[in-house]
Amino acid sequence: MKKLIVIAFALMAFSSCDVLQQAQQMATLAKCDFRLKTVDNTSLAGVNIQRIQHLSDVNLMDAARITTAYAGKSFPLTFTLNVEARNPNSGTASMQRLDWILYIDNIEMATGTNTQPISIPGNQGTAIIPLQISTDLKKSLTGKSGDAILNFGFNLAGAGNTPSRITLKAKPTISISGIQVSYPGYISVSKEFSSN
Secondary structure (H helix, E strand, O other), X not given: OHXXXXXXXXXXXXXXXXXXXXXXXXXXXXXXXEEEEEEXXXXXXXXXXXXXXXXXXXXXXXXXXXHHHHHOOOOEEEEEEEXXXXXXXXXXXXXXXXXXXEEEOOEEEEEEEEOOOEEEOOOOEEEEEEEEEEEEHHHHOOOOOHHHHHHHHHHHHOOOOOOEEEEEXXXXXXXXXOEEEEOOOOEEEEEEEOOO
C-alpha cells in the first residue's frame, strides 16, 4: 500500500512539473515579438512580379500569360511571407507548429499550417519563419471587378498604386511530453507592404 501511495505522489508531482513547464514555455513564447518582415517570390499566374516596379514593366509575353490565366478558371497568386520572431527572454522559446490565417486588405486569403519545429534563441535572438502562401484571387475576391483583382496582385508586389496591408493571425503550438498544446487564441501581426 505504501508503494502505491509513493507512486501516486510521484505521478502527481511529475504531472505538476509538466503543467508548470508547459505554462513556463507558453509564457516565454507569449513574450516573443512577431513581425512581418518581407514578402518574397511573388508570382501572379506563374509570372514573377517581384521584380516589377511599375505596371508598364510587364513585357508582352508575361502580359499574355497573365491575361490568359485571368480568362481561365483560376488566377493564382503565390508568395513567401517571412515572419520574424524575436525572443526577449533569457531562455529559448520553441514551437512545434504554427497554424495561421492570412488577410490582405482585410480579406481572408489563405489558411495553413507550418509543421517545421521553430526554435527562437533567448536574449533578443531571432528566427525567420517562411510561410508559403498560395491563393486563387478569383475565389478570394469573388464579386470584385477584373481591374480590382489584377491591381490587387500587383499592389502586393509593390507595383501598383496602393500599398497592401497584410495581417497574419497565428496560433503557435508547443509540445510537452509529446502532447501538443496550442496557444490560447491568435497572435495578430500586421504590416503595409509597398514598393517604397
